[in-house]
Amino acid sequence: MKFEDYRIADGIKTSISKLGFKKPTDIQYKAIPPILKGEDVLAIAQTGTGKTAAFAIPILHILQERKIKGRADGIKCLVMAPTHELALQIDSVFKSLANHTRITTFCIHGGVDQEPQIAQLNEGVDILIATPGRMFDLVSQGALLLKRVEILILDEADHMLDLGFIKDINDLMRHLPRKRQTLFFSATINEKIKNLAYSLVTNAIRIQISPKDPVAKNIEHAVATVKMDDKRFFLEYLIKDHPEKKILIFVRTKVRAERVKKALERVDISTDTIHSDKLQKDRELIMQNFRSGDLKILIATDVSARGIDIPNVEYVVNYDLPESSEQYVHRVGRTGRANQRGQAVSFCSDEEQELLKEIEENLGKPIMRIEISKNDYQSTVNFTEDKTHNWKTIMKEAEEGEEIRKKKRKKRRPKK
Numbered sequence: 001m002k003f004e005d006y007r008i009a010d011g012i013k014t015s016i017s018k019l020g021f022k023k024p025t026d027i028q029y030k031a032i033p034p035i036l037k038g039e040d041v042l043a044i045a046q047t048g049t050g051k052t053a054a055f056a057i058p059i060l061h062i063l064q065e066r067k068i069k070g071r072a073d074g075i076k077c078l079v080m081a082p083t084h085e086l087a088l089q090i091d092s093v094f095k096s097l098a099n100h101t102r103i104t105t106f107c108i109h110g111g112v113d114q115e116p117q118i119a120q121l122n123e124g125v126d127i128l129i130a131t132p133g134r135m136f137d138l139v140s141q142g143a144l145l146l147k148r149v150e151i152l153i154l155d156e157a158d159h160m161l162d163l164g165f166i167k168d169i170n171d172l173m174r175h176l177p178r179k180r181q182t183l184f185f186s187a188t189i190n191e192k193i194k195n196l197a198y199s200l201v202t203n204a205i206r207i208q209i210s211p212k213d214p215v216a217k218n219i220e221h222a223v224a225t226v227k228m229d230d231k232r233f234f235l236e237y238l239i240k241d242h243p244e245k246k247i248l249i250f251v252r253t254k255v256r257a258e259r260v261k262k263a264l265e266r267v268d269i270s271t272d273t274i275h276s277d278k279l280q281k282d283r284e285l286i287m288q289n290f291r292s293g294d295l296k297i298l299i300a301t302d303v304s305a306r307g308i309d310i311p312n313v314e315y316v317v318n319y320d321l322p323e324s325s326e327q328y329v330h331r332v333g334r335t336g337r338a339n340q341r342g343q344a345v346s347f348c349s350d351e352e353q354e355l356l357k358e359i360e361e362n363l364g365k366p367i368m369r370i371e372i373s374k375n376d377y378q379s380t381v382n383f384t385e386d387k388t389h390n391w392k393t394i395m396k397e398a399e400e401g402e403e404i405r406k407k408k409r410k411k412r413r414p415k416k
């Protein structure tokens with residue numbers, strides 16, 4: 001089936017063809033008809049398989065059909081996403097599909113001035129894409145009304161329904177009309193969250209594509225055993241072995257992100273970092289540079305693990321293992337988007353072996369091993385262009401710095 005054969009507004013078809021989409025992906029093929037019919041949908045499909053358009057296309061059509069000309073009477077569809085970057089990305093997909101419709105879309109997230117957001121909301125918005133924090137600020141100030149919302153979407157739904165966000169989502173439900181269409185999309189979901197999701201909807205249709213292997217099929221992923229202190233040598237080697245490639249590196253903490261950046265600078269590899277301590281405008285600039293390819297190597301925490309769609313990321317490196325199998329699936333899923341192929345490698349230290357075992361158990365299959373011979377291991381460690389070899393001193397300094405900062409923070413905290 002081609003997009004031309006769908007019963008959706010011509011303007012949307014024009015935009016689809018401008019995006020270069022010829023036929024729907026599996027999840028689009030399965031999800032678009034029930035969404036058009038107004039059903040609640042829980043859709044699970046691997047990373048990079050076009051879930052955004054799978055909800056954006058039918059929603060735009062529904063709202064375009066329902067819209068009374070020239071009347072701006074409140075938000076009709078609310079899309080919730082976990083991070084600023086993802087919310088902005090979803091908004092840009094909606095915008096490019098809505099080009100030839102009368103539907104307006106807008107994105108609100110924290111970290112920026114709220115006045116322009118309020119002004120835009122007053123002008124009238126049909127589809128709002130939001131992260132929870134700023135949305136509730138605006139709701140509590142009375143600047144944002146949600147009582148006309150007809151469709152609610154949770155992207156990265158399992159994450160949105162998990163501990164960190166569930167209170168927000170429950171609060172949100174109280175502001176929304178009871179009668180509405182609810183859609184959940186993600187690449188991963190566990191039993192507990194699935195039950196929670198079902199409790200929030202009426203008669204949801206469940207669509208699941210290739211559930212046996214949660215990692216997308218065009219991603220080749222493997223794990224190598226590397227000592228904690230040697231990880232940076234292997235990273236240096238890998239980057240220098242793949243010049244010109246776009247590589248995304250995941251680390252466990254913000255401090256480690258900065259540390260790895262420094263270590264790479266010492267061997268003349270220029271990189272940047274993205275994490276929640278950075279200013280919003282810097283985060284956006286870094287993403288833009290990575291998207292355009294001006295920046296080739298990006299070091300990220302898990303804030304960038306979910307949903308982010310950057311073209312041509314050829315390699316994902318788990319410098320540190322992720323905390324869960326879900327995080328693993330999402331991190332490696334930043335490569336191998338749409339029809340592209342991708343590679344991912346995880347560095348696993350002795351301390352992380354237990355974690356690896358747990359991840360593999362939850363994935364339901366072992367991850368391929370890269371066996372490194374003693375000789376190769378040693379020559380990789382010797383390969384480094386960091387002639388000072390005082391990496392351990394740097395690590396120690398960084399850790400001490402962190403301790404001092406912690407103490408200062410404690411001092412500053414007022415006594416109860």
Ligand code: ADP
Binds near residue numbers: 021048
């Ligand atoms: P997911 O949310 O499933 O991880 P995205 O919605 O971010 O995936 O889409 C991944 C990539 O696939 C995007 O770059 C998008 O432009 C592309 N894409 C989506 N639908 C199609 C299609 N029908 N044909 C070709 N490419 C598509």
Ligand code: MG
Binds near residue numbers: 051052155307
């Ligand atoms: Mg997505």
